[in-house]
Amino acid sequence: MSDIPSTQRVLIFDEYNGPLVVRKAPVPEPLDDELLVKVEYSGICHSDLHSWNGDFDYATICPLIGGHEGAGSVVKIGSKVRDWKLGDRAGVKLVNANCLNCEYCKTGHEPLCDRIQNYGFDCHGTFQEYMTIRDVDAIKISKDMNLASAAPVLCGGVTAYKALKEANLKSGQIVAITGAGGGLGSFGIQYAKAMGLRVIAIDHSSKKEHCEDLGAEWFVDGFETSEIVDHIKKITNGGPHGVVSFVSAKKPMEQALEYVRKRGTVVLVGLPKDSQILVNTTLLIFNSITIKGSLIGSRLDTDEALDFVSRGVVKVPLEFVRLEDVPIVYEKMKEGKVNSRVVVDFSL
Ligand SMILES: [Zn+2]
Ligand SMILES: [Zn+2]
Incomplete structure (x- = not known):
């Protein structure tokens, strides 16, 4: 698609607790089995604050683009992708790249797979305008659902x-x-x-x-x-x-x-x-x-959790911020002053 730019804005830090800065980075190309998602909203989770602080025992990469509650639309598709089309709405959650073949993957407990990658922790996450994701990892979000409300459901919900x-x-x-x-x-x-x-x-x-x-x-x-x-x-x-x-x-x-x-x-x-x-x-x-x-849900749990919100029986009070405002949100989180789900709106 011709309107995909060659560069994009990402929020990145080079060292734990170091400055969180918005930088230009190349827009990635999807592999054969991947989608390129234009991230329109990304929730800000408490764990993002912890990963920036370097609080976790397991290896998080650094420099790192955080974020693991992304919702957007598919703007480019790899040659072997079958079940997605351009314009579909896609969710990007924490756990990805599971093997699909171990005992846990086979029984619907894929967050327990030994091969997983956690977006926003051990690989770059959703605080960027465009990102690639394997087709089977992306979560389908229905057309009638409020896209911003979907974002915080992908981890918190x-x-x-x-x-x-x-x-x-x-x-x-x-x-x-x-x-x-x-x-x-x-x-x-x-x-x-x-x-x-x-x-x-x-x-x-x-x-x-x-x-x-x-x-x-x-x-x-x-x-x-x-x-x-x-x-x-x-x-x-x-x-x-x-x-x-x-x-x-x-x-x-x-x-x-x-x-x-x-x-x-x-x-x-x-x-x-x-x-x-x-x-x-x-x-x-x-x-x-x-x-x-209990850690987090599977892809099926995620579909179910989204369905409650889509039917309006679970409501998500939202507050919107710009990508460059994430550090301010982290400060508020530290002080316990965040009451709603704060979501980055990439159009702001
Ligand atoms: Zn989270
Ligand atoms: Zn597995």
Whole structure:
């Protein structure tokens, strides 16, 4: 297509915590099995801040173009691509390049594949105007969906949705969500409601109204409530059937193991600082409790998570910024001042 430029703007850093600068870079050519996607929106996730800080143990490349919640349109197609056409809308998520052939790929757990590449971490991500992606990795976004709303679902939304699925709950059962007023929690409350679950939101009292507006049936102040374990057991008549833990502090994670209902499941998503929590194994055994970790969703989970948003049952409050404003957003994230999903709008 003649209107594809030869250069583009990318947001890049050369060293961890170093300046984040907008630079010109060549627009890449898609390989035979790749699409060239014009990125129109990219969500800004908390993990992007961590990768810029160099907080992760595993190897992230540097210099790096961050970002892993991209939504845009297909502007060029490799010669062997079959299932995409020009103008299709495509999502670019975190996990790509999985082998498609290992036990995990074959059973729909491709984020656990040993061969994955994480966009915005160990290869360049979505803070660029044009990027290539293997056809099987790109996520189809329907024409009737708001493209900007799709972006934050590709990491934040699907992470919350997958964690709820992992809790194995039935409609009518109760789920407690910790960190309910934050980004993942706000998605979590809405997905849980849409899945027919009853929600206890646990967070700071300043988030009460927000959580109730999103559909939480109960709100518990996780900081000020005395005897919180007994309180939660009492209001739920024996404890919630599942807990999805988005907080990264130890105490609320340990409390969840105490108040979850017998035979209940606690799904951990937030990571405590040194990765350690205390587990009372007597409690675990006598109450037959399951503790699980959940990382992110598969391609199918992503399709499902997008469908809820496309049907309007899960809403994504958005705030738009320019590519060069990402450093300001990181500063706000550090101060805990980001309440909506912040999305880079490349047309600004
Ligand atoms: Zn993310
Ligand atoms: Zn694999």
